Amino acid sequence: MSKKTINNLRKEFPLLKRKINNKPLIYLDNAATTQKPNYVIKCLQEYYTKYNANVHRGLYTLSEQATIEYEHARSTIAQFLHAQPPEIIFTSGTTASLNMLARMLEHTINKDDEIVITIMEHHSNLVPWQELAKRKQAKLKFIALTKDLYLNMEEAAKLITTKTKILAFAYVSNVLGAIVPAQELINLAKKINPNIITIIDAAQAVPYFDINVKELNCDFLAFSGHKVMGPTGIGILYGKFSLLNSLPPVNFGGEMIKEVTQNDASWNELPYKLEPGTPNIADAIALGKAIEYLNQLPREKLLQDLHKLTKYTVEQLQTIPHLEILSNQYSPHPIITFSIKGIHPHDIAEILNRDNICIRAGTHCAMPLHKYLNIPATSRISLYYYNTIQEIDLLTKSLKKVVKIFQ
Numbered sequence: 088m089s090k091k092t093i094n095n096l097r098k099e100f101p102l103l104k105r106k107i108n109n110k111p112l113i114y115l116d117n118a119a120t121t122q123k124p125n126y127v128i129k130c131l132q133e134y135y136t137k138y139n140a141n142v143h144r145g146l147y148t149l150s151e152q153a154t155i156e157y158e159h160a161r162s163t164i165a166q167f168l169h170a171q172p173p174e175i176i177f178t179s180g181t182t183a184s185l186n187m188l189a190r191m192l193e194h195t196i197n198k199d200d201e202i203v204i205t206i207m208e209h210h211s212n213l214v215p216w217q218e219l220a221k222r223k224q225a226k227l228k229f230i231a232l233t234k235d236l237y238l239n240m241e242e243a244a245k246l247i248t249t250k251t252k253i254l255a256f257a258y259v260s261n262v263l264g265a266i267v268p269a270q271e272l273i274n275l276a277k278k279i280n281p282n283i284i285t286i287i288d289a290a291q292a293v294p295y296f297d298i299n300v301k302e303l304n305c306d307f308l309a310f311s312g313h314k315v316m317g318p319t320g321i322g323i324l325y326g327k328f329s330l331l332n333s334l335p336p337v338n339f340g341g342e343m344i345k346e347v348t349q350n351d352a353s354w355n356e357l358p359y360k361l362e363p364g365t366p367n368i369a370d371a372i373a374l375g376k377a378i379e380y381l382n383q384l385p386r387e388k389l390l391q392d393l394h395k396l397t398k399y400t401v402e403q404l405q406t407i408p409h410l411e412i413l414s415n416q417y418s419p420h421p422i423i424t425f426s427i428k429g430i431h432p433h434d435i436a437e438i439l440n441r442d443n444i445c446i447r448a449g450t451h452c453a454m455p456l457h458k459y460l461n462i463p464a465t466s467r468i469s470l471y472y473y474n475t476i477q478e479i480d481l482l483t484k485s486l487k488k489v490v491k492i493f494q
């Protein structure tokens with residue numbers, strides 16, 4: 088995308104215009120959450136001002152309109168993932184999707200069964216499995232990394248066995264930016280145990296690349312709306328129809344039932360079986376709009392530019408004394424994690440904030456990974472389509488200032 092087009096894109100994100108202390112906002116924490124375009128923001132206002140009503144219930148115009156829009160969002164997301172609409176369950180986000188799934192799969196796990204994840208997991212794709220393993224006295228196993236911090240596929244081949252019931256992994260690490268060869272890993276796992284349940288945490292993948300659940304042949308996939316320009320509080324659990332249909336619901340209430348007696352209940356069809364109560368209607372519709380917005384962007388070109396910007400950022404960071412890049416320096420994925428010798432990441436983030444530069448500091452909800460790498464905490468820059476070279480130049484200048492302060 089030419090410079091002019093990036094500027095046009097930026098104009099569609101009102102928050103990017105914000106100044107604090109007369110300094111422009113430089114938002115480099117996109118792996119935590121992305122900014123929202125007017126297209127999404129306006130849709131939220133439209134829902135609340137024009138057709139706010141509960142879905143699937145009312146026999147009046149507002150409710151019918153809300154239902155049509157809500158189901159339209161589901162279809163948009165289904166198409167985006169190459170799935171069918173009943174396979175798309177609205178949840179409050181990746182964390183909620185994975186927690187719900189862990190409880191839905193609980194009855195399939197027995198003592199000494201294995202659950203395999205990777206050492207790179209976000210706590211959201213670790214703790215639900217850890218808790219499940221504890222409840223069922225199952226074994227939680229971690230696939231480690233290669234020397235250059237990619238998933239060790241040779242180790243995966245040894246770790247996954249016929250006892251492995253669940254394989255759950257992040258498509259992209261939120262700390263290292265490492266992309267897991269998802270299809271290869273799933274094929275490998277299914278070869279070892281055809282009945283294994285494969286689960287992809289796609290929170291950091293969906294914002295960047297096309298996902299085809301049919302090609303990946305994953306059983307489940309989760310992502311969050313807010314990381315892909317949609318609102319907070321909304322996310323997706325995709326599941327293969329046959330699996331979603333056969334697994335028991337774990338949350339109960341209105342809408343998810345077919346019939347209720349004093350002593351029993353039967354379940355509604357998919358996807359409603361797994362969406363009890365009033366859903367997050369406005370945000371679901373807005374997530375549909377975010378995906379529509381993403382679909383109409385020149386994504387291939389934007390991604391190419393983003394890869395160039397990532398390379399440029401790495402080159403600039405390498406000019407800063409005592410700075411060490413932890414994430415893979417040759418990975419084009421726009422997540423760059425680093426440390427500066429002798430300076431705590433919180434101090435770095437705090438000083439950058441004085442220049443209105445937003446980056447992340449800490450363990451990024453991946454404590455076991457930091458422990459594995461023997462690093463207490465790190466700083467993380469994550470870029471999105473609207474970031475520019477000028478912003479990286481200001482970041483570099485500001486980081487040089489940080490180093491000087493601590494010299």
Ligand SMILES: Cc1ncc(COP(=O)(O)O)c(C=O)c1O
Nearest residue numbers: 180181182209211257261290311
């Ligand atoms: C890889 C990964 N998984 C899961 C999550 C959790 O997402 P959420 O907090 O939106 O549920 C995140 C958020 O940073 C993430 O990066």
